Amino acid sequence: MQKKINASIDAICRHVIGKQEQVTLAFSCLLANGHLLIEDLPGMGKTTLSHALANVLGLQFSRIQFTSDLLPADMLGVNIFDSNEQAFKFHPGPIFNQLVLADEINRASPKTQSALLEAMEEKQVSLDGQTHSLPSPFFVIGTQNPMHQSGTYPLPESQLDRFLMRIQLGYPDWQAEKLMLSSAQSKTEKALSAVMQLSEFSQAQQAAAQIHSSDAVIDYILRLVTYSRESGKFPNPLSPRASKALLQASRAWAYIHGRDYLVPEDVQAVLPAVAEHRLRSSLTDLHGQGSLSHQLLEAVDPLAA
Amino acid sequence: MLKAARNSSILLLSGCFIALSVSMFTEILSWILILVLCAFVMRLTLYFEWHKSLPKVRTLNLLALLSGLALAWFSFQLGLLLSMVNLLVMASALKLMLLRNQRDFLQLVATQVFLTACGFIFEQSIAYSLFYTAICLLLLLSLAVYFAPGLQWRTLSKKTAIMILQAAPIAVVLFLVLPKLGPLWQMPSQRGTETGLSDTVTPGDIAELSRSAKLAFRATFEGALPQPQERYWRAVVMEHFDGKTWQTHPTRVAARRQYLNANAEFTPDVSGRSYRYQVIAEPTSQRYLFALDVAIPDGSRSNRQIWQDHSYQLFSRDILHSTFVYNVRSFPETALDDTLFSLERRLNLQRPDKGNPRTREWISELRQQFPVDAEFIRAVQRFFVEQDFRYTLQPETMQENPVDQFLFDKQAGFCAHYASAMAYALRLGGIPARMVAGYQGGEVDNDGYISVYQYDAHAWIEAWTEQRGWVRYDPTALVAPNRVMFGLQNVLSEEDSELVGEPLSLARLSAFPLFNQLRLLLADIDYAWSRWFLGFDQQSQRDMLRELLGELSVQRLMWLSVGTLLGIMALLALFFLPRWQRDTRPREVKAYETALMLLSKHGIERTAHIPPETFSKEVSRLCSAGVAATFARLTRLYINTQYRNGSSAVHERDAKTLLSDLRRQLKQQAS
Amino acid sequence: MARSFALDLRSIFIFPSVFGGLFLLLCLCLFLLGTNYQNNLMLALCFFLVALFLINLFTSYLNFARLKISLGNTQHVYAGDDIRFAIWISQHSGEENTAHGKLQFRFWLQKDSIEVDVDSTQNPIWITLPTRRRGQYSMPRLTVSSYYPLGLYRCWTHLLFDHSTLVYPKPVPCEMALDYLSEDNNESESHAITRGHDDFDGLKSYQLGDPLYHVAWKQVAKGQGMVSKQFSSSQSSSGWLRLLPCSADNVEHKLGQLCFMVNQLSQQQVTFGLDLGSVQIAPDSGVHHQEACLAALATFTWGKHA
Structure with missing residues (x-):
């Protein structure tokens, strides 16, 4: 199983060059059964990464471009009167896919955003009294453009909380970009084929959830969370949901790295991705104050009894 | 503003208050007790929110005014001490009704603690002491609840208990070492609640003599105990008789005062065998003491505290407000003084001019028949034996000419009747005679002490003759010889024993060995309590210190005070300095931390947020291969125990050897 | 770092409370009474209470010294509202025992104190400070005191948090007075x-x-x-909010109006700029822009305007 996972990650990395860490984080996010938020400028490979993830895991994929006039129904689907059958027929929206790329999520109106987030949380869609369950597994990869733009609706903190992780891709380094450019022609055509079966993936998910977490690690997580609450340095302290997310993500990370137990390194590795967007009051100004999650990490000693 | 509903601290305080008041029911006026009950019920209803509003201040002011007036009226009968206690209880009850803020609450708690202490004036037995101590601790708990209302009961009681246990040893040290002072000034005593013997006896008035089973005193003998018929404990001598009532003669009282002021003391000449014993007297609020004839104070301390007058009566210089311990030596073979001063003769021949005509007639006939004093006395005694006299605790009242009625009509009574009649008869016959009240008998306990209870109270007479001086006669013994030989319970009829209190009934169960053992055990405990705790006074303290330090010089006393201070400080340090905490963490963890320390000594510091695995990699970058490898193994052990479900026992030896390896390698690396 | 205080020997004051004085008086009374009545029980009670008084000194102090008090973040408020400071109470790390009992919090020069039971209160504790004028409010000295365990001693400490907060002008409802940008004098502005x-x-x-x-x-x-x-x-048009020249006693009213307008425009997501004469904030929109504008209004000083 470990081999398959590593092979999958390698395959994606070959596609999204120079982003080993982000790819692994994204993969562990899916492994922890959580939704992913990618925040970056256009053209950094957000869509490529999503595509690659979908392909490698053999998931159905759809992409919804969020705009200010997008209505919930546009995304969720609509009941349309079928003149042939003389009955209303459910016309499923683009959300009925295993992996949904919600592009520029902050452009949509709050109403649409909350419809999406509700679907993410409940894994089902309710329409005209009918409940349509979403496919399983169901992942949403949301993207946001961090540059301040007018006419956007930044996701409120409560909703940012629904994304297990938030990652930034950032510019590739010289080497990686060169490699990308030189191999551009051959790569584009070569579509990724599925490396893992869906059943295998859900097995891995279950295994990851079983990873042993000792008291020492749980105490460490608690100390981190408590520090965020009591130090007064963080505008938005971490919620119990955040601490749960932190544990889940750490487990997935440990699983990917072939361990059946948690060490503080796992927590430290996933913490920026899991906690940063929860600690911030709004998503803007990423580059201003430096990373809050790193401040948090540096303040808490993993060994202290 | 204090919340009244569901306020446990106030409820606890109210509970303590009512328990305290009820325990003092004999001292507290019943209408004040009703007031207390009202206040308690009021707090109860407020606590359970059956009723929500407090009474109006104006209503309570009116109530306070009325109660104050009523108490002022009653205070004339009560005396100062009881008035004060009643006032305190009354004021507390009113305050409890009114309790509104923190200040009220704290004042009330302080008052309750003070009242508890007042309880100790009235009752000093073990049971009451325990009860009052419990009340005091509950009051402290109520304070604790008030200042930490959110704490769970269990934690709170534990915390309070710890504090109390910490305070106890310091209190013991203070109690033992702080110098004990004599009374600084005269305190008001409880009028009407003086216990034990009274200094007047009116045999005809009493229809029923109910006797309590309370302890009067205990005597611890060195060596042999006196025979039962020798156990006449003299207490009060009564020389004035008005036809009905015997009491201490006013002339005698005046003479005593003179002697006391002149600091002149009567010391009898004694000879023959003697008993040495220590008496632990229960508080009586009076001055008289108890001793077998003829007694002299034993030891310098008792000499200072006790004095004796010409009637061989022993007195304490201070009123017995609490348990009083003294040593005496009694010489049973010494005859009482045979010289009779004219004053004494006059006192002891004094008799009323009128009343009791039949007795007068009988005596004048008898005296003519027996002109010799000894024969006359024998004739009077014979009268008691020959006539059909009966011993009872429930005689009929004899208001008119009581001696006549007793001698010729009723012929039934208890010791005071017999003593009174005989003394009067002898005086009529021209023989100086007086009544002596005291105790007779007592219960011998295993440990060689005699416990004398109130029901052992007795009265007998002394008559003076030219040849023999003062001689004791006990007419009761002629009628009921068992009373003297075997104690009261042996002569009582069925209905009489009903009159005697509970412990005597327990004493009647002495046929059952188990009960008897239990009773004696309780008596022993009570004895130890009175002797070692209640009787711990200036002298005992000095004896104890002398035993501890040798001769008490100023220097040694200074050392003692310094030592005490240091001792208390040491206790405080023991309680509060951070306890040496036992390290229960696994060895691997300790070894790893030692390794970290070693590394930091060699300049390799772990930044606080670096986890072990990462740090191990860092070490491998910075150190020699050997150090890195050993540290990596230590790290792995640490990770196994801390983060994995690894069993620690397997690696125990490893951790130690690795640590010594690391030390060695680090040294090598340094050199 | 003065946003968190771990109490220790140097920062704690301890002195017998009024009740402690009463308690000592009670002990004295018991001693006199016990001596005069030669009553050992009373004396023993007296010594026990004295010992308890001594023990309490340490219990009280140690309990208080276990506390760690930190300041959370504070929301900016409008003049006339109360500033709510979030106070977090926690224990020293590594301490096995925890602090108990009621705590009183009181700001310097404020009459009212708030009482908090450490054992049953959820963090954070809110302490309010009334405001009258706009501007920068630095947090006044906070006195924390405790009477635990028996009220015999008062432990207290003064905490001066290094923290200040902005109080915005009180919004005054008014007509919108947005100075629209005309196309000709602002060619560069995108109107695509x-x-x-x-x-x-x-x-x-x-x-x-x-x-x-x-x-x-x-x-x-x-x-x-x-x-x-x-x-x-x-694109919807953008404009400037301007503080028009006015007299000194009128300026607070004007600032209040501006404050109202800033909030209105931000709610409508209109792009606007703020011109206070001495301070100018370029047209923008969004939460941060709103905050910047309100901060400028809060700290505006009249003298500079002239």
């Missing part, structure tokens, strides 16, 4: 036609994600497949 809702622009084939109400149902009914309508609009 963007896709919007105002004017019908054309038809395009339906894409997943297009709003349903843009679907041209007439065309769909005609069987031409799903077709969407396309619209366009020009």
Whole structure:
């Protein structure tokens, strides 16, 4: 199983060059059964990464471009009167896919955003009294453009909380970009084929959830969370949901790295991705104050009894 | 503003208050007790929110005014001490009704603690002491609840208990070492609640003599105990008789005062065998003491505290407000003084001019028949034996000419009747005679002490003759010889024993060995309590210190005070300095931390947020291969125990050897 | 770092409370009474209470010294409202025992104190400070005191948090006075036609994600497949809010009005700038812009305007 996972990650990395860490984080996010938020400028490979993830895991994929006039129904689907059958027929929206790329999520109106987030949380869609369950597994990869733009609706903190992780891709380094450019022609055509079966993936998910977490690690997580609450340095302290997310993500990370137990390194590795967007009051100004999650990490000693 | 509903601290305080008041029911006026009950019920209803509003201040002011007036009226009968206690209880009850803020609450708690202490004036037995101590601790708990209302009961009681246990040893040290002072000034005593013997006896008035089973005193003998018929404990001598009532003669009282002021003391000449014993007297609020004839104070301390007058009566210089311990030596073979001063003769021949005509007639006939004093006395005694006299605790009242009625009509009574009649008869016959009240008998306990209870109270007479001086006669013994030989319970009829209190009934169960053992055990405990705790006074303290330090010089006393201070400080340090905490963490963890320390000594510091695995990699970058490898193994052990479900026992030896390896390698690396 | 205080020997004051004095008086009374009545029970009680008094000194102090008090973040408020400071109470790390009992918090020069039971209160504790004027409010000295365990001692400490907060002017409802930018004097401002809702622009084939109400149902009914309508609009205009010259006693009123307008415009997501004479904030929109504008209004000083 470990081999398959590593092979999958390698395959994606070959596609999204120079982003080993982000790819692994994204993969562990899916492994922890959580939704992913990618925040970056256009053209950094957000869509490529999503595509690659979908392909490698053999998931159905759809992409919804969020705009200010997008209505919930546009995304969720609509009941349309079928003149042939003389009955209303459910016309499923683009959300009925295993992996949904919600592009520029902050452009949509709050109403649409909350419809999406509700679907993410409940894994089902309710329409005209009918409940349509979403496919399983169901992942949403949301993207946001961090540059301040007018006419956007930044996701409120409560909703940012629904994304297990938030990652930034950032510019590739010289080497990686060169490699990308030189191999551009051959790569584009070569579509990724599925490396893992869906059943295998859900097995891995279950295994990851079983990873042993000792008291020492749980105490460490608690100390981190408590520090965020009591130090007064963080505008938005971490919620119990955040601490749960932190544990889940750490487990997935440990699983990917072939361990059946948690060490503080796992927590430290996933913490920026899991906690940063929860600690911030709004998503803007990423580059201003430096990373809050790193401040948090540096303040808490993993060994202290 | 204090919340009244569901306020446990106030409820606890109210509970303590009512328990305290009820325990003092004999001292507290019943209408004040009703007031207390009202206040308690009021707090109860407020606590359970059956009723929500407090009474109006104006209503309570009116109530306070009325109660104050009523108490002022009653205070004339009560005396100062009881008035004060009643006032305190009354004021507390009113305050409890009114309790509104923190200040009220704290004042009330302080008052309750003070009242508890007042309880100790009235009752000093073990049971009451325990009860009052419990009340005091509950009051402290109520304070604790008030200042930490959110704490769970269990934690709170534990915390309070710890504090109390910490305070106890310091209190013991203070109690033992702080110098004990004599009374600084005269305190008001409880009028009407003086216990034990009274200094007047009116045999005809009493229809029923109910006797309590309370302890009067205990005597611890060195060596042999006196025979039962020798156990006449003299207490009060009564020389004035008005036809009905015997009491201490006013002339005698005046003479005593003179002697006391002149600091002149009567010391009898004694000879023959003697008993040495220590008496632990229960508080009586009076001055008289108890001793077998003829007694002299034993030891310098008792000499200072006790004095004796010409009637061989022993007195304490201070009123017995609490348990009083003294040593005496009694010489049973010494005859009482045979010289009779004219004053004494006059006192002891004094008799009323009128009343009791039949007795007068009988005596004048008898005296003519027996002109010799000894024969006359024998004739009077014979009268008691020959006539059909009966011993009872429930005689009929004899208001008119009581001696006549007793001698010729009723012929039934208890010791005071017999003593009174005989003394009067002898005086009529021209023989100086007086009544002596005291105790007779007592219960011998295993440990060689005699416990004398109130029901052992007795009265007998002394008559003076030219040849023999003062001689004791006990007419009761002629009628009921068992009373003297075997104690009261042996002569009582069925209905009489009903009159005697509970412990005597327990004493009647002495046929059952188990009960008897239990009773004696309780008596022993009570004895130890009175002797070692209640009787711990200036002298005992000095004896104890002398035993501890040798001769008490100023220097040694200074050392003692310094030592005490240091001792208390040491206790405080023991309680509060951070306890040496036992390290229960696994060895691997300790070894790893030692390794970290070693590394930091060699300049390799772990930044606080670096986890072990990462740090191990860092070490491998910075150190020699050997150090890195050993540290990596230590790290792995640490990770196994801390983060994995690894069993620690397997690696125990490893951790130690690795640590010594690391030390060695680090040294090598340094050199 | 003065946003968190771990109490220790140097920062704690301890002194017998009034009740402690009463308690000592009680002990003295018991001693006199016990001596005069030669009553050992009373004396023992007296010594026990004295010992308890001594023990309490340490218990009280140690309990208080276990506390760690930190300041959380504070919301900015409008003048006249109360500033709510969030106080977090925690224990020293590594301490096995925890602090107990009631705590009193009181700001310097404030009459009212608030009482908090450490054992049953959820963090944070809110302490309010009334405000009257706009401006920078630095947090006054906070006195924390405790009477635990028996009220015999008062432990207290003064905490001076290094923290200040802004109090915005009180909003005064008024007519909107947005000074619109005219196109001719601000050529560079982008006025590009963007896709919007105002004017019908054309038809395009339906894409997943297009709003349903843009679907041209007439065309769909005609069987031409799903077709969407396309619209366009020009960006809503932006402008300047200006503080007009006024007298000194009127300026607070004006600032209040500006404050109201800033909030209104931000709610409507209008791009605007703020011109206070001495301070100018370039046109923008969004939460941060709103905060910046309000901060400028809060700290505006009259003298500079002239």
